[in-house]
Amino acid sequence: MLKHLILASTAFISSATASLYGESQLNHTCILVPDYLSCSSQANPATVDSCCVETYGGLLLQTQYWDVNTGFEVEGQLLPAYSWTIHGMWPDFCNGSYTQYCDLDRQYDPNPSPNTTNGLPNGTAVVPYTGPNIGTFLAPLGRFDLLAYMNMYWISQGSPNADFWGHEFSKHATCFSTFDVPCYGPEYREHEDVVNFFETVVKYYMRLPTWGWLGAHGIYPSNTTTYTLGAMEAALQHEYGTVPYLGCGGPSYNTTTAGANSTDSGGTVLSEVWYYFHTYGRPQDGQSVPVNQTGSSSCAKAPGAISYPERANGSVAYY
Ligand SMILES: *[C@@H]1O[C@H](CO)[C@@H](O)[C@H](O)[C@H]1NC(C)=O
Ligand SMILES: *[C@@H]1O[C@H](CO)[C@@H](O)[C@H](O)[C@H]1NC(C)=O
Ligand SMILES: *[C@@H]1O[C@H](CO)[C@@H](O)[C@H](O)[C@H]1NC(C)=O
Ligand SMILES: *[C@@H]1O[C@H](CO)[C@@H](O)[C@H](O)[C@H]1NC(C)=O
Ligand SMILES: *[C@@H]1O[C@H](CO)[C@@H](O)[C@H](O)[C@H]1NC(C)=O
Ligand SMILES: *[C@@H]1O[C@H](CO)[C@@H](O)[C@H](O)[C@H]1NC(C)=O
Ligand SMILES: *[C@@H]1O[C@H](CO)[C@@H](O)[C@H](O)[C@H]1NC(C)=O
Ligand SMILES: *[C@@H]1O[C@H](CO)[C@@H](O)[C@H](O)[C@H]1NC(C)=O
Ligand SMILES: *[C@@H]1O[C@H](CO)[C@@H](O)[C@H](O)[C@H]1NC(C)=O
Secondary structure (H helix, E strand, O other), X not given: OOOOOOOOOOOEEOOOOXXXXXXXXXXXXXXXXXXXXXXXXXXXXXXXXXXXXOOOOOEEEEEEEOOOOOOOHHHOOXXXXXXXXXXXXEEEOOOOXXXXXXXXXXXXXXXXXXXXXXXXXXXXXXXXXXXXXXXXXXXXXXXXXXXXXXXXXOOOOOOOXXXXXXXXXXXXXXXXXXXXXXXXXXXXXXXXXXXXXXXXXXXXXXXXXXXXXXXXXXXXXXXXXXXXXXXXXXXXXXXHOOOOEEEEEEXXXXXXXXXXXXXXXXXXXXXXXXXXXXXXXOHHHOOEEEEOOOOOOOEOOOOOOEEOOOOOOXXXXXX
C-alpha cells in the first residue's frame, strides 16, 4: 500500500471545492505582478493574485524516499542506483498544518488515503478513482519525455507508479492555489495542471540530490556501517542551507540490542527526507528559499544508531 503521511503536520482542515478561492479564468499574467514571498504578510489572497503567489499552502516540501525494493520488480519498476526517489511536493500551511484532497473534481487516486477529506468519519468521502491512470494524461499533451523521467525517478513501493502519482496529485497538488485550474486561463487544456505539477516536482527534485549530498560527506548506503543522525543532518544542512526532516522506520532504537536501556525510541532505518522551502511568486518558477524543518526527525539520535541500507540486488537500475 501507499505509505502514509506521518509527521510534519499538526492539524487537518477539510475542503473539497472546485477552486480554492473561486478565481476568475482571466488575467493571470504573473510577470506583471510582484513575486511576493509565500508566508510573508504580502502573500495575502485578498490583495494578490493567488495564481501568481502561493497563498494557500505557502510552506512547501519536496519529499523523497530511500526504499530498498519496490515490490513491483517483475513489472520493471526498479530504483535508480545513485538517487533517492521522488515522493512528492506538498503545500503545508505556513503554520505547518495542512489540508488534503482539496478538489474532488480532480480526484485521480485509486487508493485514497485517508478515505475522507479530514481523515475522520465525518469528513467528505474521497471516492476511489477508476478511470485511466494519471500517467495517461501526459501523452495527449506530448510529454513523453517527462513520463519517461517519472518512470525512472518517481517510483512507488507496493503499487504501480502511476497510482502513486495520482495519489500525490489529488491529495496534495489540489491544495496549492497556484495549480488551480482557473490559473491556466481561458485556453486551459485538459490536465495541463497535472503536467505542470509533475514538471514542477521534477524541477525541485533535480536540485535536491540527496544521494550525492550525503555521499559528499562520506555517507553512502551500507549494510555493514551505521551512521549518526546528527552527521546526516549536518551534511544536508551544509549542502541545502537549512535542516530537512529525516524520517526513519525499522525497529525503535531502544528495542534493539545496541539501544537496550536507552530512552531513545527513534527509528533506526533511514527512509525519507523532506526539504522545506518558501517561494517567491509561483512555485512553478522555482525561486525558492530553504527553511528548516518544522518538527524534528523521527530517527534515533544515539551515535551510530542509523542504518542507510543498500538496495536489494535485483531492485536497482543503473542509469
Ligand atoms: C481583466 O483585466 C481587464 C483589464 O484590466 C479588466 O477590465 C477585467 O475586469 C479583468 N477581468 C477580471 C475577471 O479580473
Ligand atoms: C494553521 O493555518 C491555517 C490556515 O491559515 C488555519 O486554518 C489553521 O487553523 C491553523 N492551524 C493552527 C493549529 O494554528
Ligand atoms: C468531526 O469530528 C471531529 C472528531 O469527532 C470533531 O472534532 C469535528 O468538529 C467534526 N467536524 C465536523 C465538521 O463535524
Ligand atoms: C473509510 O475506511 C474506513 C476503515 O476502513 C471504513 O470503515 C469507512 O467506511 C470508509 N469511509 C468511506 C467514506 O469510504
Ligand atoms: C542494560 O541494562 C542491563 C541491566 O542493568 C545490563 O546488564 C546491560 O548490559 C545493559 N545494556 C546496555 C546495552 O547497556
Ligand atoms: C523506549 O523509549 C520510550 C520513550 O522513551 C519508552 O516509552 C519505551 O517504553 C521504551 N521501550 C523500551 C522497550 O525500552
Ligand atoms: C535551522 O536550524 C539550525 C539547527 O537547528 C540552526 O542552527 C539554524 O540557525 C536554523 N536556521 C534558520 C534559518 O532558522
Ligand atoms: C541490504 O539490507 C537490506 C535491508 O535489510 C536488504 O533488503 C538488501 O537486500 C541488502 N542489500 C544487499 C545488496 O545485500
Ligand atoms: C548482492 O550482491 C552482492 C554482489 O554480488 C553480494 O555480495 C551480496 O551478498 C548480495 N546480497 C544479497 C542479499 O543477495
